[in-house]
Amino acid sequence: MSKPYYAVIFTSLLSENTDGYSALAETMETLAKQQPGFLGIESAREKLGITVSYWESIDAIKNWKINVDHLAAQKSGKEQWYSWYKVRICKVEREYKFKELFE
Amino acid sequence: MSKPYYAVIFTSLLSENTDGYSALAETMETLAKQQPGFLGIESAREKLGITVSYWESIDAIKNWKINVDHLAAQKSGKEQWYSWYKVRICKVEREYKFKELFE
Numbered sequence: 001m002s003k004p005y006y007a008v009i010f011t012s013l014l015s016e017n018t019d020g021y022s023a024l025a026e027t028m029e030t031l032a033k034q035q036p037g038f039l040g041i042e043s044a045r046e047k048l049g050i051t052v053s054y055w056e057s058i059d060a061i062k063n064w065k066i067n068v069d070h071l072a073a074q075k076s077g078k079e080q081w082y083s084w085y086k087v088r089i090c091k092v093e094r095e096y097k098f099k100e101l102f103e
Numbered sequence: 104m105s106k107p108y109y110a111v112i113f114t115s116l117l118s119e120n121t122d123g124y125s126a127l128a129e130t131m132e133t134l135a136k137q138q139p140g141f142l143g144i145e146s147a148r149e150k151l152g153i154t155v156s157y158w159e160s161i162d163a164i165k166n167w168k169i170n171v172d173h174l175a176a177q178k179s180g181k182e183q184w185y186s187w188y189k190v191r192i193c194k195v196e197r198e199y200k201f202k203e204l205f206e
Contacts, residue, residue: 044147090193098188
């Protein structure tokens with residue numbers, strides 16, 4: 001990744017009703033990867049879920065935010081899957097790496 | 104949290120030898136919470152571990168980075184626990200919330 005770039009930190013708690021969630025989450029990840037300006041994605045969930053996606057620019061993030069399929073998924077997320085979530089848009093200012101396993 | 108503030112995204116993979124890791128990770132979280140400028144922390148691990156800590160300023164992050172106990176933990180992390188990690192220092196530029204469960 002060449003700097004500067006942006007990170008979207010998406011933190012969430014799932015509700016009781018997660019029907020359809022996993023399948024759509026996978027589809028969204030596949031679609032995000034096809035967006036212009038997409039750089040990478042990292043996810044983990046225990047009780048709390050954290051997904052961080054990386055983007056070349058704020059515009060790339062905005063374009064993904066208003067992607068039609070993604071808007072539909074956001075609607076399902078709000079209405080059904082998430083009991084809580086928070087989205088933070090961040091500028092990555094510096095980084096340190098230990099081993100270059102993924103890059 | 105009042106803006107602007109900073110996020111440290113710490114992404115890691117554990118090695119085979121995680122003796123002592125959980126206990127020291129908990130201790131580090133307790134110590135981080137006592138640092139000036141600490142705002143919050145969120146963690147999840149499946150295979151990949153993601154910990155995001157939030158700070159009032161870059162100086163608060165630097166002070167935590169050079170905390171004596173934390174330096175010792177970083178050494179153990181490099182030598183024993185982590186097969187890979189990456190640290191990204193980010194400025195949180197905007198945020199959206201769904202439900203204010205934690206704040």
